[in-house]
Amino acid sequence: MSKILQIWSLSKTFPGQLALNDATFDVEEGEVHALVGQNGSGKSTLIKVLAGFHDPDPGHHVTMRDELFAMGSTQAAHEAGIRFVHQDLGLVEAVSAVENLALGFGYRTGFGRRIKWREETARAKQALLDLGFDINVRVPVVMLSGAERTGVAIARALQDSEHNISILILDEPTASLPGADVDRLFEAVRRLKARGISVVFVSHHLEEVFEIADRVTVLRDARVVATRNTSELDMSSLIELIVGHKVTAASVDRTIDGSLTPRLAVSGLTGLGLNDVSFEVRPGEVLGVAGLTGSGRDTLIPSLSGAIDRFGDVTIDGVSLPSGDPGVSIASGLAFVPADRLRNGIISMMSVRSNTTIADVKRNKTGLRLNHKKEKAEANEWIRSLSVVTTGSEAPVSTLSGGNQQKVMMSRSFRLNPKVLLLDEPTQGVDIGAKEEIHTFVDSAAASGSAVVVASTDSAELARLCDRVIVMHKGAIVDTVLRNGGSGAGSMAERIDQVLLAGSSLVAHK
Ligand SMILES: Nc1ncnc2c1ncn2[C@@H]1O[C@H](COP(=O)(O)OP(=O)(O)OP(=O)(O)O)[C@@H](O)[C@H]1O
Ligand SMILES: [Mg+2]
Known part of the structure; x- marks a missing residue:
């Protein structure tokens, strides 16, 4: 040629x-x-x-x-x-x-x-x-x-x-x-x-x-x-x-104590393509959300985050969260990383440091004043632990590559030690090394007691992260795939794909 x-x-x-x-x-x-x-x-x-x-x-x-x-x-x-x-x-x-x-x-x-x-x-x-x-x-x-x-x-x-x-x-x-x-x-x-x-x-x-x-x-x-x-x-x-070297994905080894009181309880969630969705997530548990576009998979996290109006109950440790007011939800222990980071998350004219710390700046205050040195040190620590490629904490976040901006968004939520962590397409546009780093962070958020919900179009990612995956179709939960002891043959990713395929053939026949 x-x-x-x-x-x-x-x-x-x-x-x-x-x-x-x-x-x-x-x-x-x-x-x-x-x-x-x-x-x-x-x-x-x-x-x-x-x-x-x-x-x-x-x-x-x-x-x-x-x-x-x-x-x-x-x-x-x-x-x-x-x-x-x-x-x-x-x-x-x-x-x-x-x-x-x-x-x-x-x-x-x-x-x-x-x-x-x-x-x-x-x-x-x-x-x-x-x-x-x-x-x-x-x-x-x-x-x-x-x-x-x-x-x-x-x-x-x-x-x-x-x-x-x-x-x-x-x-x-x-x-x-x-x-x-x-x-x-x-x-x-x-x-x-x-x-x-x-x-x-x-x-x-x-x-x-x-x-x-x-x-x-x-x-x-x-x-x-x-x-x-x-x-x-x-x-x-x-x-x-x-x-530049071999990569091995870690596998999850967790058992969820079924007798624990759910940290996140969702009941009768309705609105924006969702129809009476109910589920619970215990502390330390990672729940996956699978489904085709338009199934509710793509609107569940925005709806839970309070970013859009909804009907139904969402509670964290028994405390009800208001609809349409993300600020109150964050104060109650909710953190979320939206899928469309360019539109909903990253503040492009601000530095990596400010983008990391913006959801809670109080922590780096000395007296009434913001301690910039402390803030910088904290941002640099996140840059190191998520291997963010940047010239430093003061670089405008807009100068970072797409995947690195995603990592900054992650650090913003992870540092809140949230009771409930909601992740929408957490590794979209993220390279394979960084993907594993982000997955390890999700593991550790769960290990420290967060209830995590991950929506993803990537079945392998859900299988890597989740204890349980709910599959959405036409706004409702139509199936649940379990990490342990689920029905059907094959790996967890294959089982998720099978259910998704069954869902799409339903669409095709209607
Ligand atoms: N306008 C800019 N000013 C300063 N540095 C920049 C600018 N654009 C890119 N860079 C830097 O150049 C390097 C390469 O970035 P580039 O966007 O080409 O990466 P990429 O391979 O496309 O990554 P990704 O997979 O995350 O999209 C990065 O370290 C980035 O921070
Ligand atoms: Mg790029």
Whole structure:
């Protein structure tokens, strides 16, 4: 196969940080090329430099179809036929796919400069059909599924065909997609490949790399450590390339005293797609929540956290929590980490220190004044124990890579020693080493007596963490999978998947 893009000696220095160190990378015609590496290893930096979003350090050499390619502007990348879909997708969610596509392109206007809506709609419909998405292009994008929204973003990136588009680069397109949506997205990737377009994608889900990528490039500590054909690798050798050593996941060994009074009791929880949900969690117990998107799995934690109005009773140690007032819930011993950290958690203009300590600053007061030294020391301790990649506690949190921002969010909740800890997709976008670190922290929160609830689309994660997993369907609990002595054969993850599949076939038949 011929190489379209070739990069040699690409480096990028941020103040105090070498984010990309002498990287070599290439893309072959019509291949799917995965880019993997731990949080902060430089994947997004490589992409953003290529996109012209950051200026590279001098000394690099880049060619596009054997001609010298001068990076450094979005225009240059565009003209070279490279298109990007960044992780946040950049869609305007309140308007339709048609309008999102037109926004990126400029509306087609006819005589008298009226927008030709019929043409725009047909064009959007066809662009999405070409990717395998037969969807309503006139409803607000917010109503579409994750894969469909990603499809709209891809269609928008690819629509301007007057330039010869040769490479599409997707930064973590599957990070927040449940399994079924990943399949639909990969179907679109296969179609692009069939059209001769090369696809580069970033993912922390390594099974996806083996499923769809022809080659994989591994970044570690800002350096490219390997580019291989995926057929020459297996999972454990890929993991070893990523982290630099072998990784073994700890397994949980806990017994929950069934006679203990429940720490968290939920009864008759109703609202936002939930219908009369009741369960209890004892101190030291980790309860998992599984389910497809829209099943209630995705709204249970926001509803419990008090972030949205609900009906029903939620009590911690017998004390009732109000609906719609997260402040009171936090004061009663509840801590939660939301799934969409960029929208609901991280305060991007503040430092790592403030983001860590904001939920309880009193603890670092001496007299009436905030003791900055003490606060810094505490933040640095969290940076160390969760291996957060940053220049230090004073760095703006916006300069951290996505996965490292997630770890900062975790430390904010963990340090509260909550009675009840609610985690929504706790390791979304987190690399495999950090994932294990976060899992170990969840173990220790349970060991210190917290009642933990984890909602996740990742069955292996639920199996790693939970004593018991409730499976949601149409807003209700339809099944419970137990770590010990559950019904059915297979590992706990397999048993969760079986129940989920049974649930989706129910949907299909209705
Ligand atoms: N604008 C910036 N200013 C300063 N440092 C930055 C900036 N952007 C990235 N960095 C640093 O560069 C390093 C690489 O970050 P990058 O975002 O490329 O990581 P990544 O491999 O994409 O990680 P993740 O998997 O978490 O998304 C990180 O240590 C990050 O803190
Ligand atoms: Mg990134």
